[in-house]
Every structure is written in structure tokens, then in C-alpha cells.
Amino acid sequence: MKPLLLIDVDGPLNPYAAKPRRHPEGYTTHRMRPTGWTSAESAKPLRVWLNPGHGPELLALADAYELVWATTWKDEANDWIGPHLGLPRLPFVDWPVMHGRAPRGTFWKTQYVLEYAGSRPFAWIDDDITAMDHEYVDRLHPARALLMRIDERIGLTRTDFDALAQWAEAVCPRKGGRGR
Template sequence: MTKPLLLIDVDGPLNPYAAQRERRPAGYGTHRMSPTGWTGAKPLRVWLHPGHGEELLALAGTYELVWATTWKGEANDWIGPRLGLPELPFVDWPQMHGRAPAGTFWKTQYVLEYAAGRPFAWIDDDITPYDREYVERNHLAAALLLRVDERIGLTRPDFDALAEWAAAL
């Protein structure tokens, strides 16, 4: 049986970018990065929690891990190594920040195309009720859309929910 996909966004779930600027969340380390397209005068500040890599690797026994981030393949260069993750496939968005159907997040239509009928869990900070409705109407396989607070990042209950959902398939 094919494993369900675990589609992983970086900014929000792994990098709680919206936390107070001067207060790095507990357990997170600060990393300075200059991915392609970053136009800031200084490198981008990214907060990452090393325990998230271990948690994701534990889920790799039941999921196929996939980057679903605007970092695209650069997540393998900048994010994965700092979390101890192997190189992962990634969703290569045909268009970023473009028009989306019926009030959905721009990624949603492409997530369904990438999943191609497979069960999937998707962790992102921009998931809305419109996305849930769209997926329910347009994706016949099981799907878990897990919205993560961009001020907090992934937490123990999130990892538990992902494990429980996959175990119930």
C-alpha cells in the first residue's frame, strides 16, 4: 500500500515567523539564510526547532514527506540539513501567489494536483475553511488539512494528530 503524503510548509509550521521579533520561541535556534529571490539587505532570519526534524523522521515511517513551500527545492539546501532531514521531493508550484478558486489559498489547487488522488496530510499556516471545503469537494481520497499558528509553529498535539490520522487510514 502506498503511504499517504505529508505536505510540509516551512514558514509558519517550521519557522514561526510571526512570533514577536525580539523573542525567539523556546527551543528554536536562529539561522540566517539567503535563498534565491531573497532581496533583503540582510540575510533572512529563520527560526527552526531541531526536534521537528526528529518528529518528521518518525512520521516518515507512515508518510512520504514532501516540501509544500515557496522555498520549493531550496528547502533541501537551507531547511532540511538544519533539521537532520534527507533530501525530500517538493511541490514545484506552476505559479506562486496567483489566482485561486473560490476564495481558497493559492496553494490548494496545486496540492490536489500533486496528490493526484492519494491520501495526504498538509501542514500550513494559510489553510482556511474554504480550503477544507474545496478539498472535500474535489479530492476523493482522505485528506487532513492541519492549520498551524504562524506565531507558534508545530507543537506536540500537531505531531500527535498527524500520527493518529495516518494510523486510522
């Protein structure tokens, strides 16, 4: 069974903390109104920067991983994010509680990521992962896990995609190599 690749949107795919009005190279601007989006300027939609090159990179990783949204966008990532990247509908973590209390100083998502993963190996890309999350996962998860903190000013990079491919190959080697 393939490991999971748990994908956050804001930070890894949408480098929301980049300099205002200056998206990183390769990104395009989109205006979106996902459910629950509220803005100080109520008529103004959410600005999202997406790199169309990330879709093919994620699809290439789908040979080695089961791709899953692990974002507060939940299933709406399939409607608002996936189409801009050329991704099919993906399963998603349906957080039972968002932004709630977290065990021992961990990020609120971490406990639910472990519940979703069960005993499967997983890689998780998010901009809020801390050393406490690494410690928590190392202590409680029965399989291998890769937690990658992605800089929310930069988003995913070539180095990140290479690291994800290498980790998957080490966890679940495929006959004939990676095919890339």
C-alpha cells in the same frame, strides 16, 4: 501506498510571526539567503527560526507518510532547512505559479496541492489554510485529506505531531501498531 505529508516551512517550521527578537522556546536562529529573497535592507539575510527537535519528529512520521516539501522554498528547503533539522532530501511541490489567483477564495497553493496529491490521501501542514480550503478539498479530492492550519506565531507542537501520527494510523493502519 503511504499518504503524503505536505510540509510548509514558514509558519509550521519557522514561526516567523512570533514576537520579534524572541524566538519560541527550543528554536535556534539562522540567517539565510534563498534564491529570490529580497529585503528592505538589501544586505540583511532572512531570519529563520528552526527547532532541531522537529527533524526527529518528522523522521518518525516518515514511517507512516511520504514526506514532501510544500513550500515557496521549493527545492531550496532541501539546502537551507532540511540540513538544520537532520532531514534527507525530500521531493517538493514545484508550484507552476506562486501567489497567483486561486479558485473560489482558496489559498493559492490549494489547487496545486490537489494536483500533486492526485488520488492519494494526504495531510498538509500550512499557516494559510482556511475553511474555504477545507471545503474545496472535501468537494474535489477523491481520497482522505487532513488540512492542519498551524499558528505562525507558535509553529508545530507536540499535539500537531500526535494528530498527524493518529490520522496516518487511521488512514493506513500498519501491522503491529505505530511502533512508538
